[in-house]
Each structure stands twice: as structure tokens, then as C-alpha cells.
Amino acid sequence: MAKETILVLDKEFHTQFTLKTVLEGEKYIVLAVDSIKRAFQNFQEFEVSGLITEYRIDHSETSEMVRELKKSFPELYVMMLTHESLEEKEYRRTMSSGIDDFFLKPISVEKILIHLKKGLRQRKILIQKKRLEQRLSEIRANRNVREAAMGRESLPPHKSFTTGGRPNC
Numbered sequence: 001m002a003k004e005t006i007l008v009l010d011k012e013f014h015t016q017f018t019l020k021t022v023l024e025g026e027k028y029i030v031l032a033v034d035s036i037k038r039a040f041q042n043f044q045e046f047e048v049s050g051l052i053t054e055y056r057i058d059h060s061e062t063s064e065m066v067r068e069l070k071k072s073f074p075e076l077y078v079m080m081l082t083h084e085s086l087e088e089k090e091y092r093r094t095m096s097s098g099i100d101d102f103f104l105k106p107i108s109v110e111k112i113l114i115h116l117k118k119g120l121r122q123r124k125i126l127i128q129k130k131r132l133e134q135r136l137s138e139i140r141a142n143r144n145v146r147e148a149a150m151g152r153e154s155l156p157p158h159k160s161f162t163t164g165g166r167p168n169c
Contacts (some may be wrong), residue, residue: 005047006051030169050079080103081105
């Protein structure tokens with residue numbers, strides 16, 4: 001199984017170092033950066049599976065970064081950590097930017113690992129679902145081409161389901 005790459009974006013060196021050490025101990029490839037600009041550069045150079053970032057005073061910049069990344073990488077797992085407690089309205093706005101998990105520091109390393117593994121499993125399922133949907137679409141298109149070549153009209157996509165899965169009599 002290929003190692004997954006996790007990007008840690010945090011201004012605090014101690015947080016970067018701690019997360020990098022723990023995650024590498026779990027066999028992840030870890031990229032640690034302290035700026036949004038460097039984070040974007042890493043996304044251009046590497047296939048990143050997960051992002052662990054901090055909630056910042058310049059939160060709108062971080063939220064916009066997450067929105068942009070989710071447009072390009074909708075399966076990306078994003079965890080946000082913060083020292084600040086958020087009001088309900090700010091929490092909803094933060095989560096709507098594409099954050100998958102949001103935690104108040106201090107947080108146990110074990111909790112980070114549990115949620116990271118869960119998020120990466122969900123990411124794999126989303127990627128697999130997308131591939132299966134694409135393959136199903138190709139199969140349907142090929143079936144329609146074959147039927148057209150044979151002079152028959154294409155069947156509706158789910159004809160077998162019109163009778164509740166029972167054969168038509």
C-alpha cells in the first residue's frame with residue numbers, strides 16, 4: 001500500500017515538529033509548512049491526501065485556501081486545530097469552507113490519529129466511488145453505442161428497476 005502524504009500547515013514550529021514526528025511514526029509522508037503560499041506549492045508538487053491546519057487570526061485566508069483546495073481536490077481530508085473557542089456562527093462558517101474535523105487545542109495525539117485515519121478511509125471510499133461511477137458511465141455509453149450499431153434504441157439507464165427488480169412478464 002502506498003504511503004499517504006499529509007500536509008501540516010501551522011505557524012508554530014513545535015506543532016509542526018510534534019505532528020511530523022507522530023505521523024511519520026505511523027508511516028505517513030509528512031510535509032510541514034508555515035505559510036499558505038508554501039502549502040499551495042506543495043499541493044502542486046505532491047499528491048496530498050490530508051491537510052492538518054490551524055485556525056488563525058487571518059481566518060478568512062485559511063478558509064479561502066481550504067475552499068480553493070476542495071475545488072481542485074474534493075476528496076482531500078482537512079482537519080483544523082485551534083487554541084480559540086469559536087462562537088456558533090463562526091464555527092458554522094468555518095465548517096462550511098470544507099473542513100472535515102475541527103478540534104480545540106490541546107488535543108491528544110491519539111484523537112488526531114483516530115480522526116485522520118477515519119478521514120483518509122472516507123477519502124479512499126470517495127475516490128473509489130468516483131472511479132466506479134465513471135466506469136459505469138463508460139459501460140452505459142458503450143452499451144448504447146452497440147445497441148445503436150445494431151439498429152436498436154438505447155434502453156433507459158435503470159429499466160430493470162422499473163418493476164422493483166423483478167423480471168417483466
